Amino acid sequence: MKNLNEVIDFYKKKNLNIPDLFQWGTGYFDVMKIDTIAKRDEAISLLSFSRKSLYKIKLVKGKCKCHYADRTIEIDNYALIFVNPMILFLLEEMQEPVKEYFCIFNDDFFNNFGNIRDYSVFQNHENNVFKLPEEVYDEFTAILDRMKKELSSNYEYKFDAVRNLVYELIHKAMKMRGSHSKIPRVSGADKRITLLFEELLALQFPLHSTSDHIKLKKPKDFAEQLSISINHLNKAVKHIRNQTTSEILTERVLQEAKILLKITDWSVSEIAYSLGYETPSRFIYTFRKNIGVPPLVYRAEHI
Template sequence: MNKTDSLTDFYQQKWGWLPDNLQKELGHFNVFLLDNYVGENAQEVPYKRRDFFKITFFKGSAQIHYADKAIDVKRQALVFSNPQIPYKWEGLEGVESGYFCIFNHNFFHQFGAVAEYPVFKAGGNHLFELTDEQAKNVIISFRKMQAEMQSAYLYKYDILRTQVMELIHFAMKLQPSLEIETAQGNASHRISTLFVELLDRQFPIESKGQTILRSPSEYAKQLNVHTNHLNRAVKEITGKTTSEIINERLIQEAKILLKHTDLSVSEIGYLLGFNEATYFTNFFKKQTTQSPMSFRKG
């Protein structure tokens, strides 16, 4: 299993130095021109998780691997990366130009739960292909960020938070989701949201001693609600059963581990809470119609 990259790793690998405020446990933000890392200067972006958020705009073609998916971009796109979902980029020699900004959880501390927006949540849409006009607007946003970073204004980071939020809402307006439309804050929605948050916190799995919750009753106990109450709330909001959502998340993680680690099938099954390799193999085949080994070789 690849170690999750931290902001410290990011700066050390790119430039061999660290910003002063990175060691002071403060909120961190920075914005960069992508041009130095693509085309003829392309650097490999390995498949792993990072413990920071990243928003990238690029012009050109590339393939982006998110969790167990691979997405081909032909012209230009806006991409949102979060600490929960591993990713890598391929074909960066086909990228012409772009920008990216990075920030950590603390940057938005007491300023909003940025991780709760669909562009950063597991199952949400993380990549938006853009028209030329949309791309122009995004470029303007990143140039404003660059200018603000160079300013001496005392409250410039408040402005930068606003600019990040503008990019998030710009993307979400391109493809409104049912989740955005139906999030009304009722009791069922609150319980369903807490369940999904708890499910997301089970991952990534980075050590063999890590245990995860696998059954609706275990989640209900953690949320201090009856299992039937949890099941009704989740079904009402998502249209799926609690077990279906848990299984989908387990399969997503299983596919990641099968494709991007050298762990054996039995080791992966154990990490995901299956004490016997045969139980894991049967579960995987039931959910995907393939055996774990067939998927790994495919």
């Protein structure tokens, strides 16, 4: 309740309209347009209150780079970007600040209205960045305009209308690339446990300063948080992902390490301790074993 009140107070102080559907822990949806530095600062302040489980569909205009742990995608002018909170992502502006027009939402907004995370545009960075010609950029802008208009309307079923517009945007993008509509689905308790594990893991990132530290460091920490045995967690994750819990955890931590090495000036020791390693030497050993080079060599190669 404290977080909810803080966010509502922020909206009021900034003279921003408070979304009608604003209940953290349930459904949340909003549309934002950022075309000035002041608006960017406001959005950053607002989103810092939120859980790190928000999906975003970003329409950007300007020169920028989309950084992932193992790939960087350069954008010259117009692009549509789908952001999954469970996939590490950073947008770097190249010259002037980019203009952003985006919607943000959580899974619960689509409860009983389809599983939004199943769509390929939210699965990996091979499918979620669409470079656009100007005329197509304008078409997507029109869809976001319609979302914003619906949100401010008095229509009884406006949130269903907004959900339809989100799906219209998704399908329009996927048709551009001929993507398959959905990733094959696996049902059952193992999937639920795996998704909860992955969400807990995702909520620990990104790290914003050297004072940030991940709290869930080992598989047993996640099992305790989920109130299940470590064997139950390991069995479920192995069944769904064909990887061990430790492998997924190490992979995700090293993805964050690569991002920090590429975009910050933190020392190797600072990165090691923030990522939960007991000693820098253990971090260096793990990084070299999995990535092939020591952290400082990786940094030098990617500056």
